[in-house]
Amino acid sequence: MNDNFYTLTNYLHQKNKITYPMEDYLEMIYRTQDNPITITSLSKNLNIKKSSCSKMISKLKNLNLINVENNQIVLTKSGFQIGSYLYYRHHFLEQFLKYLNQDDFKLEQVEKLEHFIDEITLKNLIKLIPLNTESKPEQE
DSSP: OOTTOOOHHHHHHHOOSOOHHHHHHHHHHHHTTTSOOOHHHHHHHHTOOHHHHHHHHHHHHHTTSEEEETTEEEEOHHHHHHHHHHHHHHHHHHHHHHHHHGGGOOHHHHHHHTTTOOHHHHHHHHHHSOOOOSOOOOOO
């Protein structure tokens, strides 16, 4: 019997990193950082309730990934690095699926895939399929 096999649920619960919803928040904050970001604007961009957004902002703040200054959400250095990577991952997968599926491209597929691809697989995909992407994430 293979002791290394787990169900998807087990793999998801073993993940000791930020959660998938946290990834979505950090990516959106990174995407919109050129404009003042508030709980109201972030909740609108993510199509969620302000109360849910407020709870997540508290969690991200406790993880030192963001700061809230004068009601504006600002990424910390580590939050910026993670957000940059998340944006790059999303952008690459979007370009890849547009190339692969052409007229049948669906953004929903990118949103689903991006949370399940690990860094090593993404790096190898980029090597295998060099697409024209805007910029690479900042290195730690």
